[in-house]
Amino acid sequence: DAKTTQPPSMDCAEGRAANLPCNHSTISGNEYVYWYRQIHSQGPQYIIHGLKNNETNEMASLIITEDRKSSTLILPHATLRDTAVYYCIVRRLSGNQFYFGTGTSLTVIP
């Protein structure tokens, strides 16, 4: 599976959009981009995933660059409850394990 690189930490003002970047320059054609988050002392929570098209759901939007070497998770209106560690994961179709890095610690500031 391709390796991902994320900034270790970010701050975002409450009510503003949080844009979390992820680099996955070695991604291959059959690998999906997944985002999870982990709020302190809880298990990881699925957010969104995509292959090459941009995706949106009730939680977030995922923007994948045309060359698929990077992506951005967008939380449109961050709230204090969005404070968590956000993991960007690239996963191939065969096999099911997720390889998590250390993620980005997002702090939403009042």
Added chain:
Amino acid sequence: GAGVSQSPSNKVTEKGKDVELRCDPISGHTALYWYRQSLGQGLEFLIYFQGNSAPDKSGLPSDRFSAERTGGSVSTLTIQRTQQEDSAVYLCASSLGQGPREQYFGPGTRLTVT
């Protein structure tokens, strides 16, 4: 519906003792995964089950670690002769079969080896 459950939620054990951690996946989920998260670290994959078989055990850190799954449902992760470096939160997740499906995580078992 019920999510993934794990027991115990907390376990304190003495170095050298064996421990068993239990995971109850979401009903109908054929795939089950074990991860661990050491303090301040990201998640580390341990093992993956498809049904009762484990096609990928590559993440098990040593032969002191083993896991089994019976009836395509409950799984137990066993750590023999525990060491202090085994202290971590052990997370279980399940998903519907193979393919690009999200995994649903349990709350974890916090293991402390003294």
